[in-house]
Amino acid sequence: GYIQYHRNGGKIIEEEDFFIVIEIGHWLINRDAGLDDYLDAKISNPSDGYRKALELYEILDPTKFRKELKYNFYASRGLAYAKLRQTPSAREDFSDAIRIDDSSSDLNYNFASMDAQLGNFPLAIKGYKTALVKYKEAETKANLNANEDFEVQVKEAIIYRDLGWAHLLLGMNKDNEPTSDGTRDFTSAIDYFNKITNSSNLRKESPGLFAIANVGKALALFYSQGSTAGGIEIQNALSQAGNTPVAQYAQGVIDGKGDSIFGIQNSISSLIFGNIVPHDLDADKTLDVFHGYFYCGGRSPRIQ
CATH class of the missing domain: 1.25.40 (Serine Threonine Protein Phosphatase 5, Tetratricopeptide repeat)
Structure with missing residues (x-):
């Protein structure tokens, strides 16, 4: 899936491509939150990961994919907004995720x-x-x-x-x-x-x-x-x-x-x-x- 995504030049063609981008953003959020495998990581500017996650999510159109992926998109992007203290945007995304599940x-x-x-x-x-x-x-x-x-x-x-x-x-x-x-x-x-x-x-x-x-x-x-x-x-x-x-x-x-x-x-x-x-x-x-x-x-x- 990762290889195919890069072969497509970063274009979102299949659901797997959509999933991969969400997952990369989610990894960045976890890394800069200092969680799990990343507890010992020395991140000079933790907000960089949250911002990069938002940049990745800008290329996604969640309306084109099934509800499980939409849920993951809104829930994960909401985390990035929340970590960057963009509270109204985070609230909106969490609300959209809750409407799905x-x-x-x-x-x-x-x-x-x-x-x-x-x-x-x-x-x-x-x-x-x-x-x-x-x-x-x-x-x-x-x-x-x-x-x-x-x-x-x-x-x-x-x-x-x-x-x-x-x-x-x-x-x-x-x-x-x-x-x-x-x-x-x-x-x-x-x-x-x-x-x-x-x-x-x-x-x-x-x-x-x-x-x-x-x-x-x-x-x-x-x-x-x-x-x-x-x-x-x-x-x-x-x-x-x-x-x-x-x-x-x-x-x-x-x-x-x-x-x-x-x-x-x-x-x-x-x-x-x-x-x-x-x-x-x-x-x-x-x-x-x-x-x-x-x-x-x-x-x-x-x-x-």
Whole structure:
């Protein structure tokens, strides 16, 4: 297939040619994301791979090929856009892929993250909930559960984390409007964060995830109860977050020294909502293959 593609002078004639170009772009995205076989690669400018992938995809017309290839095209190009922080374009591509096949929890997660980056928190919450439902369905199908498999627990916790922050930021925005009240969203945020902070396993094995959930919990308590009423619980949550930069920032907000909405939203948009799932190895292979038609290097088989 690769030889035939080059014999054609790079022209897209057969479906295999279309597939090859998508696969090359996908490889570039994985390489510059530092994943799998490429973990030790020293890439001077990681965005080069994403840009080159987009250049390759410009020669493709997905309308001419069957839906499985269209799905791979939109899902993969969306990753390149997302990595380059071209969020509206990434959102559009993820949306087009979901219209073809909405079964992937990872794809729904990425779509929700684009809404979160754009500040569309109600849509982001809806998308994260959809991703969680689909992931739990996949867990059941694979006879796995979070109590027995730590990787499953972490993936669920990541979605809980993002749901918590989306509710928190939505509540903050509502509180900033004279006719809105963010109390219910703060309560929802605390509930989601508690699913992480109440786990001794996550505290031990995933300290970064545990810390950011505690920071979110502290802020949700602060905005819902105030620093006086929620003082002890707020400080306890922050102490669990350690001396991390985001914990220090949150402490400044609580002490009245920080920019309450824009600073937090910008920080979280980059730190959390910018974390998309770029590769099927990031999901449990028995649960969810994001790019089912790709060969992705190393351990990941090409699935026909």
